[in-house]
Amino acid sequence: MHHPLVIISLVVLLVRLGLWLNKRRKATGGVDAPAAGLVPRAELVELGSEPTDPVARAALDAAKAGDWRPAAAYLSGGEGDWSTRYARMNPFSELAASDDGWLRQWRAEQPYNPVAAQVLTDALVQRAWEIRTAKYASQVTREQAMGFRQVLAEAAEASQTAIQLAPAEDPNAWVVQQAIAMGQGWSNERYRALWAEIVAREPHHFTAHTAALQYWCEKWLGSNELMHGFADKAIAGAPAGSLMTVLKLRAYWEQVLRDRSSASALYRSAEYTAAVDAALADLAAADPAHPGLVASRGWIAHALIENGRPAQALELFRGMGREIAGPWTYYGNPAAVFDSARRKAARAAA
Template identity: 40%
Template sequence: MTVDVARIVVIGLGIAFAIGCYRRIMGPSSSGRPGSSRKAERLGLLPESRQNTRRSAPEPELERATASAARGRWEEAARLMAVTREQRDWARRSHYADAFGSHRSAVRGGLLDVWEAAAGPDDPDLAGVRARATVSLAWHFRGGAWAKDTSREQFAGFHATLARAPQENARAVELNPDDPTPYVAEIWTALGLGYTHEDMRRLWKEITVRDPHHYGAHYAALQFWCRKWHGSEELAMSFAREAAASAPPGSLLTAMPLIAWYEHRDSDAKAAHFRTPDVVGLVDAALVDVAAARPDHPDTADVRHLLAYFLTRQGRYDAALEQFLLVDGYVDALPWRYWTDPAAVYCGWRDRAVRGARRG
């Protein structure tokens, strides 16, 4: 997992910058129509002020663990990571590694040093979180401003830290060879280090040997193949459609073509573009997939958020409202996370669905 450190660009804390290429400044917000607000309230939907912008769904165990981490206690995070390793639940393991690795206690609070002092340097769970935290720390040094507004010192810290990430990922692989999680982290490193297409294909082979239908890995790889990073619309869509075609029901990978379409078409799309037979077909396939997903799949809510948006854009308000009712209260998901005020944007589209739906 080594690469010539040639092109260091950027990667973001919580991957918000990496997947969004800078957040959009404005977006649709709540209409303020009293009727819409009253109807939303009757349906049990929460106001903008009560939307959680740090999660896409409620996760009590993870929230307790991150709260303990904020107090300098590593034990609960270690327990959750160990359970995923023992159960070989790679999707959830990657999800937890992202959450713990991007938490401020790991990035800047010294939590990982305390964890290592207690568990030793050969703890595979610590290594997985440290690998992810290295990337997050690099972004912390760089900040979220445009390059012209970023100081030489910020870039220096960013470059020096991100250059360590491949070694941290390799160490995590050494300690737990069957785990795809370090390789998934390496994809986010690849965005910043400017891996070649051949580098990426070798990395992808390592992942698919271990978990061929890993949602988080596919999501990360799709970002690499997007035009805004190291690919093109054609490469991204080809990757996404191949993933969807080869995946079993319930894997959620039918969302990949929708994400690829959103990444390349949404900003210039008119209403009619969302209602073409192709896009409607993509939404319908993802609806079937999400209905077949296991109840505890860590990425189900993310797909429901995306579906809620597309269904609203297609004027399928009752179906959209069904998705909004299942995810309301948590808005750290695509497409809302691409905006500087995700709660406002989420509530704006949600309230359109509320107004248009027959229910309520």
């Protein structure tokens, strides 16, 4: 027969264990990620930070080792799909921004290669923004501002070379200029001329439209009216599956950033619900190889949660795998806020 004190000790231990498990359950959102079909939080990475394509990874590793040829072959592929070709460039531009030995060798051996010229432009743009940092203008030091302007001027010069080398049908040499336009504060008239060059070559370039929405938002060189007008026009002329509808969701998010008091009413409004439904239909019609697929899933998942339909977002989170995309990438700890949103969707679905 067990001694009463032993039984009491066991009961206390079980109670403490129960309290710890309950606390742990609350801390993790009460959801086991793998059981919900989600990648564990520890494995999450931001969209574009690591190539998911084995060919891209191999080419990036070769570039890190100083061999530019696999990168040249990979970046020149895409069968004329300019949005895809542009999306492929980012990790290589990021590498060149910090280690450009392989790119300098590529340009030395192929000085008239248009893709190499575009990578150089984009690398300089990224280097310029790294110098400036993402801080508000009032928080940027004088030295950072000077360095930013200097390197951005180098990027602008490189972009002219890229344009001269680009085939007539290639919009990407102009697309890469959009970040320069924002950094240098181009006028609306000058930006519209740039935009005309892009859409004349590719009317529904995904990354170009995303960048243009930023230009036209209030925090840069536009307004809520200009931003929404741009999004509405892009959507009106786009075919199903283009994912242009996601621009409207992003426009609403930018609007809320400027006026958080309007968030609750706006996100539950009939017009926002209609925008979410249109984006869902657009996503269903999209090519599985669309370069903006993961990013679009992220923005639509966020929109569904804000619209009071978190359970519908679960499949989108599952489809995103280990990549964090959508507005969560703008937070200081993207993995934490992204994982919290995923768990909310999983709880709602359960």
